[in-house]
Amino acid sequence: MPRTNVTTYSIIIAYNVFTLVGGFALDWPMGNVLLLAWAETVMFVVGGTAANARLRWQSRHGGRKICDDFAVATVDDATLNSALEHPASFFFRDLIFCLGHLGLAGWIAVWIGVSFSVTAFWVPLGLAVFRHLTEEFTDSLADPYVRRAKDLRAAHDADRRVSTQHFFVFAAWGLMIFLSVHGLSHVLVLGMVGLYVVLKTFVEVQITWSRDHTVSVDQARAARVEKLMSGH
Numbered sequence: 591m592p593r594t595n596v597t598t599y600s601i602i603i604a605y606n607v608f609t610l611v612g613g614f615a616l617d618w619p620m621g622n623v624l625l626l627a628w629a630e631t632v633m634f635v636v637g638g639t640a641a642n643a644r645l646r647w648q649s650r651h652g653g654r655k656i657c658d659d660f661a662v663a664t665v666d667d668a669t670l671n672s673a674l675e676h677p678a679s680f681f682f683r684d685l686i687f688c689l690g691h692l693g694l695a696g697w698i699a700v701w702i703g704v705s706f707s708v709t710a711f712w713v714p715l716g717l718a719v720f721r722h723l724t725e726e727f728t729d730s731l732a733d734p735y736v737r738r739a740k741d742l743r744a745a746h747d748a749d750r751r752v753s754t755q756h757f758f759v760f761a762a763w764g765l766m767i768f769l770s771v772h773g774l775s776h777v778l779v780l781g782m783v784g785l786y787v788v789l790k791t792f793v794e795v796q797i798t799w800s801r802d803h804t805v806s807v808d809q810a811r812a813a814r815v816e817k818l819m820s821g822h
Contacts, residue, residue, distance in 0.1 A: 598728070598798055601721055606791040609714060610784060618710040620780045621699025624762075626714055627790060628695050631755050632688050633722045634748040638672075639681040640726075641744030645673060648738070656742075665742050672745035680745055684752050691755055694763045701766055702776050702783070740801045747797045754793050758786045 609626055612618040649656050656674060665673070672680070705711065729740055762782050769776055 598725060598802075599795060601724070602794050602798060603791060605717060605721055606787050606794075608717075610787050612710065612714065613780075614784065616710075619699075619703030619705045620783045621702050621704030622711050622714075623787060624695050624699050624702075624783050625704065626711070626718060627787060628688070628692060628755065629715060630718050630722075630790075631691075631748075631751045632685075633718065634751045635681065635684040635688060637722065637726065638684070638745035638748030639677045641741035642673060642675060642680055643677040645738070645741050646677065665739075665746075669743055669746040672749055673742045675745060684748060687752050687756060691752075691759045694759045698759070698762055698766055698779065701770075702779050743797075743801055747801075750793060750797065751790070754790055758782070758789070762786070 609618075609623050613620045613623040645656050657670070675683075729737055732740070762779055765782065766776070766779055769778065
């Protein structure tokens with residue numbers, strides 16, 4: 591059943607705009623904006639791991655395999671495969687990518703400027719943690735079926751964030767090397783960081799939209815039966 595959570599969308603957009611304003615108007619080093627985005631990706635990975643752990647726990651104690659859940663009819667095969675991955679395997683796989691990204695992002699951050707001051711780093715980091723914990727708490731109050739439908743998407747959503755970060759970090763790192771070799775300004779990298787924040791905002795809104803548009807139990811049951819009858 592479609593649900594519109596205007597508050598969640600507003601928080602996502604407001605936080606990302608806040609980091610952009612911090613970088614371009616409040617004299618935060620743009621390296622801070624990049625590292626904050628990296629930290630948020632890790633939060634998505636932690637959330638996806640927790641979701642997979644919940645699905646396994648419910649499957650073990652509820653007597654129904656994850657694949658037999660009616661909510662499975664609301665997701666595609668790629669999303670389901672991510673949900674079926676063992677929580678530890680999923681966590682360490684994405685964590686390895688994130689640690690690799692941190693090495694490159696840290697290098698870029700030092701080059702374009704970084705500061706671990708309270709106002710320019712720790713406060714926005716705390717707000718990011720609060721934002722994700724609030725979303726998690728809000729989801730915990732939802733109907734159990736809706737919560738399962740969201741949990742089925744969580745790992746794949748985290749993979750999308752990691753993939754977005756992977757593409758950007760390597761592109762920005764390559765640009766940094768090119769500019770350094772030719773003795774050019776790093777202004778283009780600053781612009782890329784801003785573009786990355788815009789891109790990740792779009793991805794986060796899209797993720798939230800897909801989570802907030804789950805079908806009812808009856809619709810999911812009918813879709814599941816149709817899928818089984820068709821042999822897919």
